[in-house]
Amino acid sequence: MSTLVTVEHLAKSFGDHQVLQDISFGAEAGTVTCIIGPSGSGKTTLLRSLNALEIPDRGIVTIGDCTVDFATITPGPRGRLPKAQRELLAALRAKSGMVYQSHNLFPHKTALENVIEGPVVVQGEAVAEATVRGRELLERVGLSAHADKYPFQLSGGQQQRVGIARALAGRPSVVLFDEPTSALDPELVGDVLGVMKSLAAEGWTMIVVTHELRFAQQVADQVLFIDGGLVVESGPPSEVIANPQHPRTQAFLTRLLEPI
């Protein structure tokens, strides 16, 4: 296996608040990386940095053959990024698909239209061809019967699965999940995790910010515990979750497993 995603010395502040201090890790192709940690620890900012939805202050992100050194990404005199830099970020973005906590589906498009929007409008795929593949993807997430429904006609779990199909439609190298089940009713969580499990089994490279420890234990190849903008502990789930070494990891897991 080869390393697909490399993150080196990522740092990011919002005003005075340093959200990411110095984050480095790697992810092999075909593996699942789960990022856990208390709220406010910087997990989501880290994930969004991989997709350039946030622009880190420093650090290097490599996905496949695309490397971005964020120290060189600086706005021009009038607050806008120069064209070459925007193109570089777009190239990085194209390497990944993103699944959001609140799905962010386009409400004015049907499930199928949501899935094929990127391929048709951005990649210029023929509609007929994209439709065939879009239906396959929807079938893949168990929604072939709902292809022509609008998002508001679907349950939260179904919406999130459309979101997954949309993320896969761009043929990404890696799929990023930002707490995909946190906004769902508990009985709908299983559907979404089930789909994610089967994607992992198919060999998709995935980076997942999550609070689902059981999912992490069963599916993850590596777990990163992040707190205060630093990777406190990392390794296979059998170590980080089942046998944590660092006191902060232990405290976090205790709170998560015994909330009351």
Add this chain to the structure above:
Amino acid sequence: MKRTVVAALTAILALVMVAAPATAYDKSSPAAGLPPVLKVGTEGVYSPFSYHDPSGKLTGFDIDVMNAIGKKLGVQVQYVETPWDSMFAALGAQRFDVVANEVTFNDERNGLYDLSDPYVETTGVVVVADDNSTIKSLADLKGKKTAENLTSNWSEVAKGAGATIVGVDGMTEALANLRQGRVDALVNDKLAIQNYLATTKNPGVKVVAQTDDVSRSVLAARKGSGYLPQLNSAIAALKADGTLTSIYDKYFTAKVAAPTTWELVRNNAWPMLRATITNTIPLTIISFAIGLVIALVVGLARMSSQPVVTGLARLYISVIRGTPLLVQLFIIFYALPQLGIKINPFPAAIIAFSLNVGGYAAEIIRSAVQSLPRGQWEAASTIGMNYATTLRRVILPQAARTAVPPLSNTLISLVKDTSLASTILVVELLRQAQIAAAPTFQFFAMYGVAALYYWVICLALSAVQSRTETRLNRFVAA
């Protein structure tokens, strides 16, 4: 209120003309003579001097006199109908060459304009309601309310007698105000009042006094026009050959039968509908379409990350929303010619209305776009869309849903705002109604028909609005 604004504007425009003279006016040197097509400004709603007969043809005492003068001098006469209060602003802006509208000679006017020899002489009369027995002379007007055209000579006479002036659009409105008891009296031209009493079944008003001074009606041209020698010789010739007398008898001696309300409605329903179809509706549709394009550009500029762009957009919106539409119309139509930019009435109205819609709709579009969750922009960016594609495919289709109700409001307001185009010489629905009502004093009937037409247009637009809303709401839970 509207009249006050118009009067103030006219004053401002007059100042502008004085302040920035030279360029436009001095073109016509004293020996230039009359142009082959003489453009003549006239009210078109001042019966019996300048009005439309039941067939819609412009006629009246001043029109007949002017036609005779044109014939005598061998020039073609073309009329430009203009509300009295903007008559001299329009003359200054070279919308026409001569005013033929019972312009009364006075020294102040004589200093500002070329005034011809008189073609008719008359006095002013004091008119009150039939049941009024307290006002018997001009002096009795002290402390009373009189209805007058603010820029007319009679307004000065009444003010001189100590009356409080209520500004109105013309004599017909002044008489209506008097009959409805809103004012105590009016001072107006004897000939016009005679004609009114002769043609109206139950006038409800009476003449109680004459003013001392004889007022002489003259033609007015821009100072230094060089038209006076020819105009004066023609007037002298018409006096000598009896033409003026026979025109006078036609309007002020003969009894004219006034049409009934029903005849009036029947005669004018089609001309008013035609004005609606050829002016009101095109004005609305074209201005709204152009306005939306402006609004989109300005609304997006308003959200730009570049301070200069945002600042310009803010300034535009602020100016448009912070000034009356009527002022914007007047600036484009009457003030721009001072800078050498002369735009015809219809395109001038389109420009003013488009800019106005643009300012209001820009804020609607901005708020609709900003009401969308950030996640929509992010999701679009994640699947690789650039700014323009995101707007076109994701943001605007959703913003449309939020924007349609307030935009429909703007559109429906616009339909009625187009009536303001009447002040810059566009014969749209309201102007056509004024033309129809003027010779007969049947305001209720004609304005009623106009109101009905406006209402029907707005009903149709409301229907289109609900259909559009239904279509755009298909993707949200009921």
